[in-house]
Amino acid sequence: MLIAYWITAALLAFVYLYAGGTKIFRSKSALEASGMAWVSNVPSSIPKLVGIVEVLGALGVLVPPLIAGIPVVLAPLAAIGLVLVQGVAIGIHMRMGDAKSLPVNIVLFVLALVVAFLGATVFVV
Numbered sequence: 001m002l003i004a005y006w007i008t009a010a011l012l013a014f015v016y017l018y019a020g021g022t023k024i025f026r027s028k029s030a031l032e033a034s035g036m037a038w039v040s041n042v043p044s045s046i047p048k049l050v051g052i053v054e055v056l057g058a059l060g061v062l063v064p065p066l067i068a069g070i071p072v073v074l075a076p077l078a079a080i081g082l083v084l085v086q087g088v089a090i091g092i093h094m095r096m097g098d099a100k101s102l103p104v105n106i107v108l109f110v111l112a113l114v115v116a117f118l119g120a121t122v123f124v125v
Contacts, residue, residue, distance in 0.1 A: 005118040009061045009075070012111050016058035016082065023051025038092055050085070057082040061115055065123060076119030082112040 023031065028044040039047050060078025064070040086109035093101045 013058040016054045020051040020054030072123035079116035
């Protein structure tokens with residue numbers, strides 16, 4: 001279970017570090033040009049905020065189990081936070097009629113659920 005946690009958590013963290021970093025460091029117009037249609041309907045601070053949440057979630061699934069003194073229960077809680085992020089993303093994409101993004105959102109939703117379950121199994125129980 002521990003190996004499964006690290007594989008799935010690393011994959012999830014990699015995706016969210018990239019996606020979150022992109023939202024943090026790219027302009028709103030660059031994000032729109034790259035295919036993120038949802039950013040056109042929100043203030044420019046919202047994609048930055050989402051990016052920060054994604055990066056913090058990615059760090060949250062990796063850092064607590066690695067560093068002594070940080071409660072490991074934070075890792076599955078961070079994964080639950082990423083589940084919520086994807087739940088909101090799925091809702092927004094469905095509302096906008098953006099079906100092409102849904103498969104990626106669903107895969108990330110399930111992957112975050114798996115990381116939360118494995119983290120709770122390995123670190124909490």
